[in-house]
Amino acid sequence: MAHIVVIGAGLAGLPTAYELRHLLSRPHKITLISNTSKFTFLPSLPWVGLGLTQLEKVQLEVSELVTKRGIEWLPEAVTQLNPYTQTIHTDAHALDYDYVVIATGAELALDIVPGLGPDNGFTQSVCNPHHALMANIAWQNFLQHPGPLVVGAVPGASCFGPAYEFALLADFILRQQGLRDQVPITFVTPEPYAGHLGIGGMANSSQLVTELMAEREVEVLENTAISRITSQDIILANGHQLPFRYSMLLPPFRGPRFIREAVGLGDANGFIPVLPTYQHPTFPSVYGAGVVTQLAPPEATPIPIGVPKTGQMVEAMGMAVAHNIALELGAVFAQSVSPTLEAICFADFGDTGLLFLADPVLPDPETGKRRRAITLGGRWVSWMKTAFEQYFLAKMRWGSAVPWFERLGLRAVGLSLLEPVPQGEHRSVHRDALSH
Numbered sequence: 176m177a178h179i180v181v182i183g184a185g186l187a188g189l190p191t192a193y194e195l196r197h198l199l200s201r202p203h204k205i206t207l208i209s210n211t212s213k214f215t216f217l218p219s220l221p222w223v224g225l226g227l228t229q230l231e232k233v234q235l236e237v238s239e240l241v242t243k244r245g246i247e248w249l250p251e252a253v254t255q256l257n258p259y260t261q262t263i264h265t266d267a268h269a270l271d272y273d274y275v276v277i278a279t280g281a282e283l284a285l286d287i288v289p290g291l292g293p294d295n296g297f298t299q300s301v302c303n304p305h306h307a308l309m310a311n312i313a314w315q316n317f318l319q320h321p322g323p324l325v326v327g328a329v330p331g332a333s334c335f336g337p338a339y340e341f342a343l344l345a346d347f348i349l350r351q352q353g354l355r356d357q358v359p360i361t362f363v364t365p366e367p368y369a370g371h372l373g374i375g376g377m378a379n380s381s382q383l384v385t386e387l388m389a390e391r392e393v394e395v396l397e398n399t400a401i402s403r404i405t406s407q408d409i410i411l412a413n414g415h416q417l418p419f420r421y422s423m424l425l426p427p428f429r430g431p432r433f434i435r436e437a438v439g440l441g442d443a444n445g446f447i448p449v450l451p452t453y454q455h456p457t458f459p460s461v462y463g464a465g466v467v468t469q470l471a472p473p474e475a476t477p478i479p480i481g482v483p484k485t486g487q488m489v490e491a492m493g494m495a496v497a498h499n500i501a502l503e504l505g506a507v508f509a510q511s512v513s514p515t516l517e518a519i520c521f522a523d524f525g526d527t528g529l530l531f532l533a534d535p536v537l538p539d540p541e542t543g544k545r546r547r548a549i550t551l552g553g554r555w556v557s558w559m560k561t562a563f564e565q566y567f568l569a570k571m572r573w574g575s576a577v578p579w580f581e582r583l584g585l586r587a588v589g590l591s592l593l594e595p596v597p598q599g600e601h602r603s604v605h606r607d608a609l610s611h
């Protein structure tokens with residue numbers, strides 16, 4: 176019987192562990208390892224940073240969710256993975272695996288720009304729970320002592336939605352509190368244009384974002400690189416300086432150290448290369464899911480940026496991985512599948528918001544087109560985002576990755592999570608060793 180280890184209990188890892196448990200009979204052992212005891216719904220962290228919700232409300236204790244469902248739980252950080260011997264080390268344990276699913280999300284490359292915070296710098300981030308709490312403490316202080324606000328992302332970043340969300344929600348709160356006239360807001364982005372989002376824009380995303388920023392009197396500096404940050408100023412690569420009293424800047428992502436240190440496992444930035452099945456091209460026992468997987472940008476941009484991986488995309492990767500492992504173990508009889516990378520994403524701006532529907536997220540490399548791309552705005556988007564948060568947390572409590580009614584709902588709007596891998600693009604790996 177096989178031992179499958181999933182590393183990371185986030186938006187990709189926890190649903191993957193549930194789906195594996197659903198597809199594989201009990202003698203197969205599933206272990207979930209994560210360096211934190213809690214699951215965090217990361218899309219809500221901008222709200223935490225701005226004091227619009229509490230962190231506890233978007234977190235779940237993983238232990239009680241998984242152990243009662245027949246998933247072994249190890250709340251420890253993976254420090255080493257040897258894909259040749261198929262062993263994983265934490266500080267306290269060593270585990271052998273037949274398959275490993277790496278779903279660790281991103282490590283934040285905060286050292287890439289001198290002065291980038293919050294740990295050893297001057298700016299805030301909302302990319303992990305700890306940073307969101309720090310951002311909120313600084314934000315409460317800022318409301319007492321308002322001044323210039325700078326929001327955006329530094330070169331190499333790939334996740335831009337939360338920066339737009341943070342800037343426009345901050346504007347909304349400041350207006351509500353009668354402080355907006357004391358706070359000039361500047362948005363700095365390495366994207367070639369506002370609303371590019373790392374994916375070459377989508378439908379009228381650029382126009383809608385630009386109009387919204389202008390309406391809310393947010394100055395936008397696009398195609399702009401930040402080179403250094405001091406306690407009072409953001410220094411741009413063109414030499415200009417932006418004074419700030421509060422700043423939230425999104426950093427670039429990279430894979431965790433144990434991937435960067437394992438020869439041949441990841442690329443130069445620690446991202447896992449994957450086949451259409453999300454299996455590693457060199458190590459058949461390794462699969463990747465989530466932000467830690469490699470996804471090439473659709474086009475080169477004047478300032479390098481990455482491609483975002485949204486909640487729905489990473490969930491689809493996890494579903495594909497669980498299916499393909501079950502297929503190799505003979506637990507399902509079907510074809511290998513690939514995530515479609517279609518996605519719906521909501522951005523909340525307080526009294527309005529934007530819905531992005533991209534089918535698929537990355538345009539066709541040859542035609543530069545997607546099957547469908549829709550951007551819609553309205554107050555209802557803000558409510559949808561709350562509903563999405565509550566729904567996701569509820570299904571993680573139920574122990575269900577993607578329930579049938581969700582698949583049905585997606586199909587109703589013409590979306591699906593998985594598609595068969597085109598002939599010749601998957602690799603069938605028969606593994607006799609799995610009888611032990």
Ligand SMILES: Cc1cc2nc3c(=O)[nH]c(=O)nc-3n(C[C@H](O)[C@H](O)[C@H](O)COP(=O)(O)OP(=O)(O)OC[C@H]3O[C@@H](n4cnc5c(N)ncnc54)[C@H](O)[C@@H]3O)c2cc1C
Nearest residue numbers: 183185186187209210217218253279280465466484485486
């Ligand atoms: C601020 C923010 C806002 C976002 N907003 C949206 C949104 O509105 N809509 C949307 O669709 N997407 C959004 N996203 C993207 C979405 O959150 C990600 O796609 C998703 O969280 C990625 O899932 P993941 O499992 O790959 O990583 P994560 O959710 O980060 O989970 C990774 C897990 O692995 C653990 N881990 C890391 N290293 C180790 C290790 N060495 N050993 C063991 N465990 C480890 C981590 O602690 C974590 O629990 C947002 C992202 C951010 C940062």
